[in-house]
Amino acid sequence: MMHNAQSLVDALRAPDTVLALDGAGWTDLISIARAESLIGSLAHRLADIEVPVQVEPILKDAIQATDLARQQAIWEADSARRALAPLNCKTVLMKGTAYVAANLDAGIGRSIGDLDIMVARDQLPAVEELLLDAGWEWVKPDPYDDQYYRDHMHELPPLIHRERDRMIDVHHTTLPLTAAPTPNASAMLNAAVKLDSDLYVMAPADMLLHSIAHLFADGDLAGGLRNLWDIDRLVRQFAEQEEDFWTKLGTRAKLHQLERHLKRALRMAARLYGTPVCEGRAGKAKFADFLYVRRLLARDGWGRENRKFTRQAFYIRSHWLRMPPLMLTRHLWTKWRKG
Amino acid sequence: MAQLHHLYLAVGPARFRVASTWRQPLDQLAALYKDYPASQDGYADFTVRLEPEKPWRRYIRPSVHISGDYWLPDAAPLPLNQSLLAAEMGMNLQMALGWRRHLLLHASSVEKDGKALLMTGLSGSGKSTLSAMLAEKGWRFMGDEFALLNPDTGMVHSFPRLISLKNEAIAAMQAIVPDNRFGPLMKDTPKGDIRHIVPPLDSVNKMASTAKPALLLFPRFGYDPALRDMGKSEIFVRLTQASTNYVALGETGFRALTKFVDTVAVKAMDYQSGAQAEELIDGLWSELS
Numbered sequence: 365m366m367h368n369a370q371s372l373v374d375a376l377r378a379p380d381t382v383l384a385l386d387g388a389g390w391t392d393l394i395s396i397a398r399a400e401s402l403i404g405s406l407a408h409r410l411a412d413i414e415v416p417v418q419v420e421p422i423l424k425d426a427i428q429a430t431d432l433a434r435q436q437a438i439w440e441a442d443s444a445r446r447a448l449a450p451l452n453c454k455t456v457l458m459k460g461t462a463y464v465a466a467n468l469d470a471g472i473g474r475s476i477g478d479l480d481i482m483v484a485r486d487q488l489p490a491v492e493e494l495l496l497d498a499g500w501e502w503v504k505p506d507p508y509d510d511q512y513y514r515d516h517m518h519e520l521p522p523l524i525h526r527e528r529d530r531m532i533d534v535h536h537t538t539l540p541l542t543a544a545p546t547p548n549a550s551a552m553l554n555a556a557v558k559l560d561s562d563l564y565v566m567a568p569a570d571m572l573l574h575s576i577a578h579l580f581a582d583g584d585l586a587g588g589l590r591n592l593w594d595i596d597r598l599v600r601q602f603a604e605q606e607e608d609f610w611t612k613l614g615t616r617a618k619l620h621q622l623e624r625h626l627k628r629a630l631r632m633a634a635r636l637y638g639t640p641v642c643e644g645r646a647g648k649a650k651f652a653d654f655l656y657v658r659r660l661l662a663r664d665g666w667g668r669e670n671r672k673f674t675r676q677a678f679y680i681r682s683h684w685l686r687m688p689p690l691m692l693t694r695h696l697w698t699k700w701r702k703g
Numbered sequence: 704m705a706q707l708h709h710l711y712l713a714v715g716p717a718r719f720r721v722a723s724t725w726r727q728p729l730d731q732l733a734a735l736y737k738d739y740p741a742s743q744d745g746y747a748d749f750t751v752r753l754e755p756e757k758p759w760r761r762y763i764r765p766s767v768h769i770s771g772d773y774w775l776p777d778a779a780p781l782p783l784n785q786s787l788l789a790a791e792m793g794m795n796l797q798m799a800l801g802w803r804r805h806l807l808l809h810a811s812s813v814e815k816d817g818k819a820l821l822m823t824g825l826s827g828s829g830k831s832t833l834s835a836m837l838a839e840k841g842w843r844f845m846g847d848e849f850a851l852l853n854p855d856t857g858m859v860h861s862f863p864r865l866i867s868l869k870n871e872a873i874a875a876m877q878a879i880v881p882d883n884r885f886g887p888l889m890k891d892t893p894k895g896d897i898r899h900i901v902p903p904l905d906s907v908n909k910m911a912s913t914a915k916p917a918l919l920l921f922p923r924f925g926y927d928p929a930l931r932d933m934g935k936s937e938i939f940v941r942l943t944q945a946s947t948n949y950v951a952l953g954e955t956g957f958r959a960l961t962k963f964v965d966t967v968a969v970k971a972m973d974y975q976s977g978a979q980a981e982e983l984i985d986g987l988w989s990e991l992s
Contacts, residue, residue, distance in 0.1 A: 387745025391720055395750045398772045418718070418746035425803040432953045666722050667750055667772060670704050 366392040366665035369589060372400060373661070376593060377638045379409050390419050392665030399667040400589045404430030404473030430473045437461045437476040440530050444481055445563050447498035451490055454564050456482040456556045458535065458574065462565040463594070466557075470597035475590075478522070478531040484553055485536035492520060492534070500525050500532060508698060516542045538574045538620075539582055540686050545621035547577060552620075568602040568609065569616040576629040577622055584675070584682035588660045589636075595629055596637040603640070610642040617645075632656055705761065707752070712794075713742035715851065715862035715910050716804065719794050720747035724754050724761055728786035735787075735865055735886050735899065738907050749773070749801060751793035756780045769793045773800035785889045788897055791865060798849055798862075799947035805851035805860060806952060806959040809945045810919075812850040812859055813842035818991070819859040819914035820984065821850050821967075822922050823945045826894070829924040829980070832872040835900060836977050837984070839879050844906035845914065854952070854959035857966070858913040863906050865899035873898045875977065917991055919969045922980065926973035930983060933971055939964050 371393050374381040385393060397403040407423035407430075415423060441461050448455055456462075458480035463471030483491050500523040504510065513521040518541060520534040537549035552574075556564040566574060575598060579591040602609045617626040630646035631653055633639035659678050662671040669675060683692055707722040710729045714736075723729050751771040755761040765783035769792055778796075781789045798807060810823035811834035820842070822830040831847040838844035844863055851860035865886065868876055873888070873896060886899035901907075921933070921941070942960055943949045949956045970987060974980040 389745070391745055391747045391750065394747075395772055416746065418744070421804060422748060425801075428803060428955075429951070432951070435953070664704065666707055666752055668704065668752070668754075672704075 366396070367670070368661040369396050369400065369663040370661055372396045372402060372406065372589065372663075373636045375406060376402070376409055377636070379413050382410060382413060382415065387416070387418070390416065394419070394422060395665060395667035396663050399663055399669075401475045401587060402590050402593060404433075404475055405590070405593055406473070408473035427473065430475060433474075433476050434464045434471065436530075437464055437479065440479045440528070440532075441465060441481075441563060442561065443498070443525075443528075444479060444495070444532060445561065447494050447500075448483075448491060451487060451494060453483055453487045453491075454553055454556060456553060456564040456566060458482055458566070459578070459594075462571065463597075465559055465561065465563060466565045468598065469601045470594045472597075474594070478533050480533045480535060482535040482537070482549075482553070485549065488520065488534070488536055495523055495532065495534070499527055503531070506702075508702065512695070516540060538577050542686055542691065543581060544685070545577070545581055545625070547573070547620035547622065568598075568606060569613045570620075572598045572602065572613065573616055573620055573622050573626065576625050577620070580625040580629055581622065581685060582682070584679040585656070585659050586669075586675075592629075592633055592636060592660065596633045596639045599630070599633060599639050599641065603642075610645055614645060628653070628656070632660070636660065705754070705758070707754070711742040711745070711747060712736055713740050714794075714864050715846070716860055717749070717798065717802065717862065718742055718747045719797065720750045721790055721793065722750060722752050723786070723790070725765070725767075725783060725786060727783065728753055728767075728790045731787040731886065732790055735901055738901070738904055739910075749794070749797035751790065751797060753786060753789050753793060769796065771797055773797050775800075779893065781892070785892050785897075787886060787899065788889055788892055791867065791899070794864070795848060802851075802948060803952060805853055806949065806956050806963075807947045808850045808852060808942060809848070809947065810850040811847040812845040812861075812914075813837045814845055814859075814861075814914040815842050815988070817914055818917035819845065819850075820988070821859070821916060821919045823850075823919065823942070824921050824923065826869075827924065828922050829872075829974075830922055831867060831869070832875065833922060833977070833980055833984075835866045835868065835872075835876055836879070836981070838866075838903055838906060840981065843909060843914075844902045849947075850916075852916070852959055852963060853913070854955050856913075857916070857959070857962055859916050860913050861906070861910045863902045863910050866902060868898050868900060870895045876900060916963065916967045918987060919967050920984070920987075921969075921971040923971065923973045925975060928975065928979045928983060929973045930987070931971040931973075933969055935964055938969050 397406045403426040407426040457465050460474050460476035461479055503522045503524050510521050518535050518537045518539055523532050538547045552570045555567040557567055558564055575594050617623045627647040630641040634641045659674050664670045705724050708726050708729050709722040712719045749772050753767050756766045756768045760766045766780040767786045767789040768780045769778050769789050810821045811830040812819050812821045813834050824830050834847045845861040846863050847866045849862050851862050880900055884901040889897045
């Protein structure tokens with residue numbers, strides 16, 4: 365029985381490592397990959413490896429499932445584009461949908477859940493109205509939560525489409541307003557790149573930094589292996605395509621106040637996925653890196669999250685990152701009273 | 704973290720690894736599935752996990768939480784004396800959410816002369832009981848929960864898990880099935896009283912052989928015996944609702960289902976007793992060309 369997710373990381377980094385697995389080892393790997401939402405990416409990575417006949421159909425299923433997810437994500441993005449067309453504002457796709465819409469390596473085999481888009485903050489009321497007209501509805505009718513989103517978050521409360529049952533998150537920036545770094549949202553919007561579909565995706569450096577902010581400056585690193593795999597794919601592709609990528613990346617990281625996060629992300633990606641990174645951007649290893657690795661690999665061969673203490677510590681950290689202490693106390697008090 | 708016991712099961716084309724904090728459900732599964740082909744090479748399509756809802760619920764009023772490779776966020780836990788049911792539900796959950804090699808129809812199926820009879824309907828329609836009954840009367844049992852439709856060949860694949868009998872059906876089947884094929888009686892489950900029976904040995908031995916779908920019934924228990932035709936569009940829509948992976952299969956699912964609806968005879972069947980149903984089914988079956 366595997367005690368951490370190292371086998372998944374190994375298989376993604378160096379596909380031929382799977383040749384050493386026996387039947388039970390494969391079953392562990394598959395459970396881990398499914399739990400980390402990386403089964404589609406893994407299946408594509410193993411395309412040239414001769415896998416056991418018992419495993420072949422499992423990987424084929426995963427490829428077909430993510431092919432369909434890709435098609436649905438693009439359809440969903442187009443539905444949003446049609447709903448928002450009267451506004452004539454830039455609609456920037458984010459995360460998984462952006463990767464597949466821009467045909468990036470990070471989109472290959474990726475699982476995609478919600479549609480994430482970003483628009484200018486002053487357009488939010490108009491966007492909200494058009495989406496409600498086009499069949500999206502609020503998910504959380506709770507007034508405290510609703511007000512909390514509007515006052516402190518980087519996105520509208522989530523909306524769900526009443527016929528297609530798909531969620532949309534409408535962002536106006538990339539991190540909660542209460543978080544310490546304040547990325548420059550208008551610079552991100554200005555630099556966004558137009559696709560043939562008239563939708564936009566972020567420029568390469570911004571796209572990578574958003575992925576990094578999402579993993580290292582927000583949330584508790586749950587499902588972080590997939591997010592870090594996105595980071596690996598984006599770095600490899602952008603560094604190869606753009607000669608001055610590392611310079612641009614440094615400039616943008618400074619602009620968005622994400623230099624520290626960028627360094628840690630690059631160190632983690634290099635350490636787990638062997639990502640080729642520019643040393644000047646990654647900085648020197650820190651003691652805490654070890655804790656991040658421990659947290660990212662906290663998954664056993666049954667597919668269960670383990671290392672409860674480490675997970676709990678990162679969970680507390682995630683709240684700490686989002687809010688100053690007094691505000692956190694007020695928030696938790698209100699949440700507790702509401703049960 | 705608590706160690707898990709585990710067991711491998713192969714049923715039809717699917718292989719499961721069932722992991723549990725407690726030995727009880729695994730021992731029950733091992734006894735009831737003892738005639739199924741051994742699956743000991745460690746490979747599995749799905750992992751099912753049965754664990755306490757909270758750590759202390761392992762011993763104190765033990766409650767079994769069902770999860771695995773695929774899971775639902777709001778699955779209600781079951782008491783330990785219903786852990787066999789939990790294991791079966793866990794396997795169903797994996798199939799319903801994760802299986803893509805066939806179009807899954809929530810239907811029971813039996814075979815005769817290489818042709819399959821499928822029965823679908825809501826809980827209480829009697830589809831499970833009818834398949835169990837026919838299995839004792841010369842038909843080969845193929846499954847009481849999911850019929851697996853191959854999108855390429857149009858054939859139905861057998862998935863002969865334990866047959867799940869509910870409430871009055873338990874006593875009815877006790878009259879015709881020997882005691883040693885029954886699992887434990889589980890009272891007051893969320894679905895009422897439940898007791899599993901092991902399918903006839905012959906259907907286990909032949910679980911790899913497929914059948915051409917010939918007749919689909921929508922049984923309805925408790926009404927005067929009657930047969931009705933149904934429009935193709937109604938059949939299609941009801942089957943999309945009866946399929947757990949129709950949407951997930953995308954175009955493949957659509958092609959498989961339209962072909963099925965175009966080629967298979969369909970009737971709605973009302974009945975008040977097993978004998979009536981058997982008579983109606985025999986009549987329909989003999990009319991098939």
